[in-house]
Amino acid sequence: MSQQAFASPRHVVVLAHPNADSFNASVVRTYCETACSCGQETIVRDLYAMDFNPVLTDDERPQKQGVRLSPDVEAELAVIRGADIYTFVYPIWFAMPPAMMIGYIDRVIGAGVTARAIQDRAGESVLSGQHMLNITSSATRDVWLDEQGQVQSLRTLVGDYLRNALAARSCEHLHLGGVVEGNSKRFVDQALYEVFERARKVCAMLAAERHAGSNRQFSADRS
Template sequence: MSLVHIVYAHPGGPGQTRAVLDAFVAGLTAAGHAHTLSDLYAKGFRPELSAAELARESGRAPGAPVPEDVAAEHALLAAAEVWAFVYPVWWADCPAILKGWFDRVWTVGDAYKPVRLTARRALVLCTAGYDAEKLTASGVLPAMRTVMLTDRLGDRAPDKDLHVCDPDLARSLGASI
């Protein structure tokens, strides 16, 4: 049994992204895995990096504390063996709230310089209005993989993959688009 921490970034309501999250959670449960969830919109996660956080990250105030909400995310990530990110593709990337999550949660001494937060595996499940073939042909999917898997996840998870859950898959899960 593994503990999987899921970071979910969608403003709510029924739809394909929620259907993917629900199916993923059901699959984890059926396989005997436990999970925790950071629903960024539901918890009102603040995505903007504050001036104090920037000072800490830039080395101008290296002893400054990590904000409580960020420390809570660190604890959830540290406890999990597997991380999963579930979100819709908006303009070839994740929603701004998830980008801000990375800006704030990937802190010095935790996510880099040195890397303390690691997972055995990371999985990215994103929903899109186009299938993976069209996203690949346009160059969007390779760019998404580079940004999410190479830059954001990097060495923090040696085994990682990104899957596009296109509208046909979402429909098969019973989602209304």
């Protein structure tokens, strides 16, 4: 039986917020603590703490002569490749993810993927065949965002589009609205409980998939 069948599920958690003490950072800690309590592995990529360069160079764009990935992108791909789920945690700024997160998608998640591959839904990336979860926050409430169509637009752009273009196995979105400085402890605790519940759900799904895969591998080894 393969080593993969015995390995615990692995989560790559990508954080894009400049404040190490932000609500988003608390979301990452809660998510990772929950996954670890379920016996699963987490790898955090704090883009601001890493001083990640989000600027895509012309050499990194897929062209006729191929693509030349920068050393930092190759190193990042080596760290995150092979995870069962990629969880992206970020605030909504001006109805969009932070530029740091967009640059990470441009340079790392979508590395080497051509426009033709996207149109054909045949893009090969670290997301291909894996799960994706977006956990977002905003200062405004969900009702107001829904009136503006912002949450749905974000789900379409960073969720459905990437899932289809890069052949991700699934994509879910948890949004936490009304996050501002001075929120009560009760508000924060309730929001983080939602993160806890979603993380447990994800861990249960991954554990079930790993168990099913182990059974299939065992059956194949015996046949």
